[in-house]
Structure formats: structure tokens, C-alpha cells
Amino acid sequence: MPPLAIEVRGIRRVYSAKPAPVVALDRVDLHVAPGEFFGLLGPNGAGKTTLIKILTTLLLPSAGTARVFGFDVERDTKKIRRIMNMVAGGEQSGYGILTVREQLWMFTQFYGLAGGDGWRRVDELIEAVGLTEQRIQRVSTLSTGQRQKMNLARGLLNDPWILFLDEPTLGLDVSAARSLRELIVDWKRAVPGRTILLTTHYMAEADELCDRIAIVDHGRILAIGSPDELKRRVQRESIFRLELDHLDGGVATLVRLPGVVSASEAAGAIDAATRQTVVMNLVLEDDGVLGQVVGALARTGSEILGLRKSEPTLEDVFVELVGRGFAESDAEAAGKAG
Amino acid sequence: MAVSATSAPVPAPARFDFAKAEGNGIRDFLRTFAVAVRLGWQLEANWTDPLLFFIYSVAKPVSSALILVVMLEVIGGPSGRAFRPFVVVGSALWSFVVSGIAGLAFSILEDRERFRMLKYVYVSPSDFLTVLVGRGVARVGVGLAGAAITVAVGVVVLGVPFDLGSVNWPLFVTVFLLGLWSIVAVGLLMAGVVIQTRQESWSYPEAFAGALFLVAGAVFPLAVLPALVQVIGLLTPLSWWIAGIREALFPGGPGSIGGAGSVFAGAFGHAQPGPLEIVLALMATGAIATLGAVAVFRVSDRRAKQAGLYDRTTGS
Amino acid sequence: MAGIIDLVGRAGIGPHEAADWSRRQELMTDLRSVRGRAYPRVIGLAREPSWVLFEILLPFLATAAFVFVYRAIGAPQEYVGFVVLGGALTAFWLNVIWMMANQLYWEKSQGNLELYFAAPMHFMSILFGMAIGGIVMSTTRAATVLLIAGLVFGVTFSVDQWALLLGVFLLTLAALYGLGMVLASLFLVWGREAWHMGQMLTEPVYFVSGLNFPVARLGFLGALSVAFIPLATGLDAMRQLAFTDAAFPLGTPDPLLEVAILTVMTVVSILAARWMLITMERRARRDGRLSIRWQ
Numbered sequence: 007m008p009p010l011a012i013e014v015r016g017i018r019r020v021y022s023a024k025p026a027p028v029v030a031l032d033r034v035d036l037h038v039a040p041g042e043f044f045g046l047l048g049p050n051g052a053g054k055t056t057l058i059k060i061l062t063t064l065l066l067p068s069a070g071t072a073r074v075f076g077f078d079v080e081r082d083t084k085k086i087r088r089i090m091n092m093v094a095g096g097e098q099s100g101y102g103i104l105t106v107r108e109q110l111w112m113f114t115q116f117y118g119l120a121g122g123d124g125w126r127r128v129d130e131l132i133e134a135v136g137l138t139e140q141r142i143q144r145v146s147t148l149s150t151g152q153r154q155k156m157n158l159a160r161g162l163l164n165d166p167w168i169l170f171l172d173e174p175t176l177g178l179d180v181s182a183a184r185s186l187r188e189l190i191v192d193w194k195r196a197v198p199g200r201t202i203l204l205t206t207h208y209m210a211e212a213d214e215l216c217d218r219i220a221i222v223d224h225g226r227i228l229a230i231g232s233p234d235e236l237k238r239r240v241q242r243e244s245i246f247r248l249e250l251d252h253l254d255g256g257v258a259t260l261v262r263l264p265g266v267v268s269a270s271e272a273a274g275a276i277d278a279a280t281r282q283t284v285v286m287n288l289v290l291e292d293d294g295v296l297g298q299v300v301g302a303l304a305r306t307g308s309e310i311l312g313l314r315k316s317e318p319t320l321e322d323v324f325v326e327l328v329g330r331g332f333a334e335s336d337a338e339a340a341g342k343a344g
Numbered sequence: 345m346a347v348s349a350t351s352a353p354v355p356a357p358a359r360f361d362f363a364k365a366e367g368n369g370i371r372d373f374l375r376t377f378a379v380a381v382r383l384g385w386q387l388e389a390n391w392t393d394p395l396l397f398f399i400y401s402v403a404k405p406v407s408s409a410l411i412l413v414v415m416l417e418v419i420g421g422p423s424g425r426a427f428r429p430f431v432v433v434g435s436a437l438w439s440f441v442v443s444g445i446a447g448l449a450f451s452i453l454e455d456r457e458r459f460r461m462l463k464y465v466y467v468s469p470s471d472f473l474t475v476l477v478g479r480g481v482a483r484v485g486v487g488l489a490g491a492a493i494t495v496a497v498g499v500v501v502l503g504v505p506f507d508l509g510s511v512n513w514p515l516f517v518t519v520f521l522l523g524l525w526s527i528v529a530v531g532l533l534m535a536g537v538v539i540q541t542r543q544e545s546w547s548y549p550e551a552f553a554g555a556l557f558l559v560a561g562a563v564f565p566l567a568v569l570p571a572l573v574q575v576i577g578l579l580t581p582l583s584w585w586i587a588g589i590r591e592a593l594f595p596g597g598p599g600s601i602g603g604a605g606s607v608f609a610g611a612f613g614h615a616q617p618g619p620l621e622i623v624l625a626l627m628a629t630g631a632i633a634t635l636g637a638v639a640v641f642r643v644s645d646r647r648a649k650q651a652g653l654y655d656r657t658t659g660s
Numbered sequence: 661m662a663g664i665i666d667l668v669g670r671a672g673i674g675p676h677e678a679a680d681w682s683r684r685q686e687l688m689t690d691l692r693s694v695r696g697r698a699y700p701r702v703i704g705l706a707r708e709p710s711w712v713l714f715e716i717l718l719p720f721l722a723t724a725a726f727v728f729v730y731r732a733i734g735a736p737q738e739y740v741g742f743v744v745l746g747g748a749l750t751a752f753w754l755n756v757i758w759m760m761a762n763q764l765y766w767e768k769s770q771g772n773l774e775l776y777f778a779a780p781m782h783f784m785s786i787l788f789g790m791a792i793g794g795i796v797m798s799t800t801r802a803a804t805v806l807l808i809a810g811l812v813f814g815v816t817f818s819v820d821q822w823a824l825l826l827g828v829f830l831l832t833l834a835a836l837y838g839l840g841m842v843l844a845s846l847f848l849v850w851g852r853e854a855w856h857m858g859q860m861l862t863e864p865v866y867f868v869s870g871l872n873f874p875v876a877r878l879g880f881l882g883a884l885s886v887a888f889i890p891l892a893t894g895l896d897a898m899r900q901l902a903f904t905d906a907a908f909p910l911g912t913p914d915p916l917l918e919v920a921i922l923t924v925m926t927v928v929s930i931l932a933a934r935w936m937l938i939t940m941e942r943r944a945r946r947d948g949r950l951s952i953r954w955q
């Protein structure tokens with residue numbers, strides 16, 4: 007059996023800090039298969055970067071073992087470094103005085119590409135990430151989005167088997183983040199076996215990109231699974247969002263139906279002031295109950311303007327697991343840092 | 345990091361105060377300035393650290409003077425010996441000049457490259473210029489101690505004759521303050537330059553100061569220079585500052601401006617300038633230097649804003 | 661998108677084969693890394709020409725100031741040559757302080773250090789690359805100082821052994837930049853304090869190295885400098901070889917002995933730099949100090 011792309015066993019990492027040591031990772035176990043797109047999702051300070059640093063051979067674990075494609079992160083550093091690369095959000099690496107092309111070429115040298123091969127690789131990647139117009143522009147003059155595309159190109163220079171992405175879309179606007187995500191997905195899809203470990207604290211990003219996700223908080227992995235699996239855990243009932251032209255007798259008429267757990271008028275619905283439509287959240291015991299609800303509505307003469315099943319989000323999963331929201335966690339982390 | 349010192353030590357107004365919101369000219373300026381001086385002090389001139397004190401106020405300035413003293417010794421002879429007080433005092437004053445000039449420029453480089461703070465300092469309402477000058481002034485304190493220690497070493501160890509009773513104090517104070525102004529102006533000029541240049545500009549301010557060293561008459565009289573270079577020296581406020589401090593500390597001692605065959609003597613008909621002439625020349629050249637420096641800084645600042653230079657890092 | 665999809669380097673090779681490099685591949689990567697790191701420095705030379713003014717012309721004027729000190733006291737002409745040679749070598753020394761010793765700390769705050777460590781080359785390649793780029797920079801400067809000084813002050817050299825002089829020069833560079841490599845690792849560990857140590861290496865070291873005068877004049881202190889500071893050793897050897905006609909004060913060793921000292925310095929410093937890097941990497945990985953956290 008070929009080795010796992012990532013195999014982490016009982017990793018613990020403690021930073022010595024004032025006033026007290028910080029336990030950044032605690033008894034973490036993780037298995038990622040070759041070819042997986044794996045996400046670490048967690049609030050600031052959860053320990054995501056720490057885990058990436060350990061896997062990229064930049065940091066030693068305080069206890070436990072970690073392997074990348076079977077190579078030990080403590081002993082086989084050189085081998086790991088040959089087949090991996092990493093890109094972090096907000097990265098300012100390189101030298102502002104160089105052009106995009108020159109900067110990327112410089113990095114090809116650190117991976118031992120012959121001079122001419124290096125230039126060819128650089129030009130291919132520049133085109134692929136869409137920086138052709140900026141290729142002879144100085145690095146110091148790039149916008150944040152362009153800069154991050156260049157950083158991604160840098161991360162692909164050595165054609166890594168495993169790519170570590172540490173909050174790669176941090177600080178990017180919506181469209182720049184989207185185009186970066188598309189690049190990442192395309193790159194991964196092009197060759198089977200390419201593996202990505204991505205950290206993020208954007209739920210939607212993890213949901214969209216990852217085959218599997220580990221939810222981390224306070225240095226512990228709380229749950230691992232595909233986005234759907236994780237969401238199913240919190241989804242015990244079916245929730246629908248229903249829009250009607252009118253509803254005689256109000257929500258009470260629906261609650262009386264068998265199988266309806268609750269029905270409540272949604273706050274802040276469109277046209278609430280003029281009362282032209284009625285919007286409500288409907289919680290049913292399962293999807294099958296929906297037929298009876300629709301039938302009942304038809305009998306009262308209400309016209310259904312819209313019906314949408316509300317999916318639970320990873321946010322719901324996180325709240326369920328941790329007992330608090332993501333934003334609160336970030337605020338807490340910020341309070342600690344300040 | 346000592347950055348928390350930027351929060352001004354003023355209690356927040358209990359209710360909204362329009363005068364404060366609009367900015368209160370001179371009061372705001374003074375407050376910003378005071379905070380900047382304190383910030384500079386904490387960042388650069390931490391005198392509670394004996395090692396830093398030793399490096400900046402003892403080792404560097406005294407070594408500079410010793411280099412010159414040994415040069416005179418190597419040649420020996422009466423002309424060399426007679427020259428020693430001149431050289432020691434000039435070198436001491438010069439180390440003060442360098443710390444003042446480098447101070448402002450280092451603030452720019454340091455904030456940009458190390459703390460990545462420049463863009464934040466810049467967008468804060470406190471006037472950027474005030475912050476810079478304030479931090480530069482803090483470094484001047486270090487330079488002042490260095491100059492004093494070098495002179496003391498000169499007097500005690502190297503036999504430089506010095507009579508505290510004969511010091512012309514009014515001249516000293518006048519010239520010192522006017523000169524400080526000029527030094528800050530030259531520092532500002534360098535700050536304007538390094539905004540435009542790249543990360544490895546650490547040596548630029550000292551290089552510029554080194555070039556002024558040639559024309560300021562710090563360690564040899566201007567008279568030995570080619571006439572054209574002498575003229576440049578006469579237009580530099582630092583030359584007059586050094587001449588003035590020399591004259592105040594050692595009244596009637598050998599001067600650096602004039603002398604036999606000098607441009608000054610040729611133009612004005614007497615060998616050395618008197619105290620009044622020095623003060624007037626210092627004021628005039630200082631004013632020109634200030635105007636020039638502010639202009640350069642403003643132009644550089646505007647260009648930097650347009651080109652987004654404040655938040656770039658530019659090493660190689 | 662086509663670019664990324666087509667970009668299947670080493671087609672058909674799995675991660676294990678890709679991680680298995682030959683000796684030659686390893687060596688070539690180290691050599692190319694030297695080239696890669698030197699590259700931005702050489703490019704930077706042409707790109708931001710302000711250095712011509714600030715690193716050649718203005719320092720030349722500062723050197724000229726010392727020439728006029730000698731002129732003011734009527735010193736013989738060869739002392740002007742001493743000053744000029746000192747000024748030229750200072751170019752390398754300043755480069756070692758600002759662009760070697762202080763560099764790694766800056767690279768760390770920039771995030772480059774991490775990427776260098778995460779790449780497969782030996783970190784010594786980075787140091788060599790920095791040094792070679794720096795040497796290109798400062799050689800330009802030193803040559804210009806010598807040339808202008810020759811023209812303006814009429815400095816004439818009297819050399820008997822050109823080959824030896826050239827050899828001493830190259831050895832001096834090797835020893836200087838070797839020291840720079842050691843300092844780079846050391847300063848990285850010291851962090852921001854190191855910047856102040858860099859200041860300690862300017863005027864005080866100039867003085868004990870005999871910047872503008874024969875270091876022999878400093879007696880025992882001078883001998884110590886020749887034994888331990890490559891700037892002093894190289895300067896003294898080059899002065900002896902470049903001004904054979906000068907009435908040289910006795911007291912410092914023969915140039916050949918100084919060649920031996922420089923060789924030892926070079927070897928020791930490169931070994932020390934290697935050892936320090938390995939130690940530093942291990943410690944930094946243990947303590948989590950390869951990067952500065954800005955957030």
C-alpha cells in the first residue's frame with residue numbers, strides 16, 4: 007500500500023511563551039490520502055499554522071510523529087522539501103526590486119531547475135495564473151490579488167506533490183479570492199495524486215474546495231469528515247424557507263399539521279412593511295412531510311412563490327461542536343493577543 | 345514593542361468637543377511632537393541599556409576621534425601635535441551631526457522595513473513630519489552625549505587644553521540651537537531621499553554626512569581645499585555651526601573657516617569670521633537649507649504617495 | 661488554464677521517485693541556488709542607480725576628507741595611498757555588515773527565511789549567493805574609489821608582486837565574507853539587538869584595523885587586530901604589497917604570514933558559519949523562530 011500523503015500521530019506542540027507556555031496542538035491525529043484536498047478549518051489561534059509548519063519541516067513537534075508521503079518530518083527533511091511547497095496568505099516574500107518574472111526565476115533556482123528550464127517554467131506559470139500583463143512589472147508594485155497569484159505560481163514552481171496553503175485568500179476581495187480558488191482547483195485536478203492541505207477560517211471556502219475537513223479549535227481536532235458528512239451530523243430535521251402570497255389564519259394553520267415541528271415567520275422578510283408576501287421558516291420531521299404541507303396550502307388558496315431547502319452550514323457544525331460561533335472565537339483570540 | 349507609546353497620554357474628552365475634532369493647531373502639534381520624541385527615545389536611545397549607551401555615545405564617537413589622533417601621530421612633527429585639539433573637537437561635533445542626520449532617515453527605513461508601520465504612521469492624523477522630526481530629535485540626544493564624552497576623553501586623556509571659565513556661553517547656546525535646527529533640516533533632506541530609495545539605504549545617511557565631512561571644516565581648515573569646494577563649504581550651515589561652537593569653546597583658537605589663502609579671507613578681507621558673522625551666516629545658510637529640505641521632503645512625500653512607496657519593501 | 665493543466669513535470673514519476681535525488685542533482689541545486697540568491701543583488705545594481713551616488717561618490721568624498729587631513733599636516737604622498745586603499749576596502753566591510761550580517765534578520769521579517777528553509781538546497785548556498793552578489797556590488801565601488809583617487813590625488817602604486825597582491829585581495833574577500841556568513845547567523849539569533857552590534861563594527865573596527873594609517877602604529881592592539889580582524893590583516897598585507905617603496909613602520913608580519921592568517925580565517929569562518937547554521941536551524945525549529953508573526 008502506498009504511504010499516506012500525510013500521517014500525523016499524537017502530535018503535540020507547546021510554545022514557550024510568557025506568562026505561560028502555549029499548547030498550540032494537543033494530541034492531533036490525521037490521515038490524508040494521496041490526491042485528497044484536505045481542509046483544516048478553525049478560528050484564529052486554533053493551531054492550523056502550527057500544524058502546517060510541522061508538516062513543512064519548519065517546526066519540530068514537541069511530541070508525536072508526522073510523515074509526509076512516508077518521510078519523517080524530523081529526519082527526512084530534505085526529501086520532504088523536494089516534493090512539497092507552501093503558500094501563505096499575505097505573504098511578502100522575495101525582493102521588491104525584481105520583476106515578477108525575475109522573482110519567480112530566482113525561486114526556480116532554489117529547486118535546482120536549469121536556467122533555461124526555469125525561465126520556461128516561469129513563463130508557463132505566469133500565463134497560467136494570468137499575470138502575463140504584469141510579468142515585467144516590479145513585485146513591489148503588484149496589487150494584493152496579483153501578489154497572491156504570483157505567490158501561488160511560486161508554490162507551483164517545483165511541481166510539488168503536496169501543496170500546503172495557509173489561508174491563501176486572506177485579505178483578498180471576493181473576485182480575487184474566487185479566481186485564486188479556481189486556479190488551485192485546476193492545478194490539483196490536472197494530475198491525479200496531487201495533494202493539498204489548506205487551512206482557512208472561511209467556512210464557505212472549506213466547503214467549496216475540500217474533499218474532507220478537520221475542524222480544529224484550541225489545538226484539538228473536533229471532527230473530521232466530508233463537508234456533507236459534517237453537516238449531516240447537525241441536521242436532524244428538514245428546514246425549509248417558504249414564501250407565500252398570503253396565508254389565511256397565519257402560521258398556526260401549518261403548525262397544526264402532523265409532522266410539522268415548527269413554523270415561524272422569518273424576520274426581515276422582503277416587503278414585510280407592505281405585507282405583500284409571507285416568508286416563513288418551516289421545520290419538518292423529515293422531507294416527506296413537505297407533500298402534506300403543500301397540499302394543505304393549496305386547499306387554503308395560498309400560492310407558493312418560493313420554496314428552498316435550507317442547508318446547514320459548517321458554521322452550524324462548528325457551533326454544535328464548540329458551543330460558540332466562529333466570530334466569537336476570533337474575538338476571543340484577538341483579545342488574548344492584545 | 346514600544347509602539348503602545350503612540351497613544352497620546354491625554355484623557356479622552358467626556359463629550360464630543362468640536363475644537364478637538366477640528367484639530368487644535370499648536371497644541372496638537374506639541375502633543376504629537378512630544379509623543380514622537382518619546383517614541384524615538386524608547387526605540388533608539390534606550391539609555392537604560394548600558395550596552396547601547398556604550399556603542400552610540402562612547403565607542404563610535406571616541407573611535408572616530410582616535411582614528412584622527414593616530415593619523416596625526418603617525419606623521420608626528422609640530423604641525424601634527426598642534427592640530428590635535430582641533431581634530432578632537434571637530435570629530436566630536438561631527439559625530440553629533442551624523443547622529444542627527446541619520447536619525448530621521450533611519451526612522452523611515454526602520455518603520456518601513458522592520459515594523460511595517462510607516463503606512464500606519466502616515467495615515468494617522470498626526471503630522472507625519474512632526475513624528476519624524478520628533479524621533480530624529482530623540483537621536484540627537486544620543487549624539488550630544490557622544491560629543492560630550494569625546495571632548496571629555498580629549499581633555500582628560502589626550503591632553504586637549506580646555507578652560508571651562510573662558511567658554512563664551514551666550515555664543516555657545518545661540519549657535520548650538522541654530523545649528524540643531526540646521527542638522528534636523530539636513531536630516532529631513534535625507535529622510536526625503538530614503539523614502540525613494542531601497543531597503544539597503546542604511547548606509548546612505550552616513551554616506552551623505554561623510555561627504556559633508558569633507559566640506560564642513562570639521563577636522564581640517566577649509567583653506568586646504570580647492571577654492572570651489574571651499575565655496576560649497578561656506579554655503580553649508582554645518583561649517584558655520586562647527587566654527588561657532590569651536591569659537592565658543594575655545595575663544596581665539598584656530599578656526600576652520602578662514603586662514604591664509606582661504607576663500608573667506610580673500611572675499612572678506614580678514615582672516616577669520618567673528619562671532620556675529622558666524623551667527624549671521626549660520627542663520628542665513630540654515631534658512632536656505634531648511635527651505636531646500638522641506639521642499640525636497642514634500643516633493644518626495646507627494647511622489648511616494650502617488651507611487652505607493654510607503655508600504656513597499658524593497659530589499660535585494 | 662491550459663498552462664497549469666499541461667504542466668506535468670516529471671510525468672509518470674511518483675512522489676517517492678521525485679524525492680530521490682542523485683548526488684549530482686543535489687550539487688547542481690546548491691550551485692544554482694547560489695546563482696539564484698546572487699541574482700537580485702546584481703539586478704538591483706542596475707535597477708536602482710542611487711547607489712552610484714551613495715555608495716561610490718559620497719563615500720569617496722568621505723575618504724577624500726582624510727586625504728586632506730594628511731595634506732593639512734604635510735604628510736608624505738604614500739599616506740594618501742594608504743587612505744585610498746583603506747577607503748576601497750571599507751566598501752567591502754560595509755557591505756559585509758549591512759548586506760550580510762544584518763540581512764538574515766531582514767529576510768526573516770520578510771518571510772523569505774522560511775521559504776529558504778522549506779526549499780531543498782543547503783542554506784549555505786543562500787549565504788554564498790548573498791556574498792557573491794555583495795562582492796559584485798562592492799568591487800564596483802572599490803574599483804571606482806581607486807580609480808577616482810588615482811586621478812584626483814595622483815596616487816601611484818609600486819607593486820613588485822602583482823600575482824601575490826591579487827591573491828591577497830581575493831583571500832581578503834573570502835575572509836571578509838566568511839566572517840559575514842558567521843555574523844549573519846549570529847545576528848539572526850540576536851534579532852533586533854544585532855543592528856546595534858553592526859554599529860559597533862564600523863568606527864571602532866576602523867580604528868583598530870588602521871583604516872587610514874599603518875596598523876603597526878597601534879602596537880600590540882594592531883597585532884591583535886591583524887590576528888583576528890580580516891579587514892586589518894588584508895589591509896595591512898595589501899598596503900605592504902601595493903606600496904613597496906613606502907617607508908613602512910615595522911611591527912606587523914610579512915605579507916606571506918598574513919596570507920596564511922587570512923587562509924585560516926576563511927576556513928574557520930566558513931566552517932563556523934556551517935556549524936552555526938545547522939545549530940541555528942535546529943534551535944529555530946525547536947523554538948518556533950524561523951518566522952516573525954506579524955498578526
Ligand SMILES: Nc1ncnc2c1ncn2[C@@H]1O[C@H](COP(=O)(O)OP(=O)(O)O)[C@@H](O)[C@H]1O
Nearest residue numbers: 021023028030049050051052053054055056948
Ligand atoms: N512562535 C510562537 N510562539 C509562541 N506562541 C505561538 C507561536 N506561534 C503560535 N503561537 C500560539 O499558538 C497558538 C496557535 O497558533 P497558530 O498555529 O498560528 O494558529 P492559527 O494558524 O490556527 O491561527 C496561538 O495561541 C498562538 O498564539
Ligand SMILES: [Mg+2]
Nearest residue numbers: 054055056172
Ligand atoms: Mg494561521
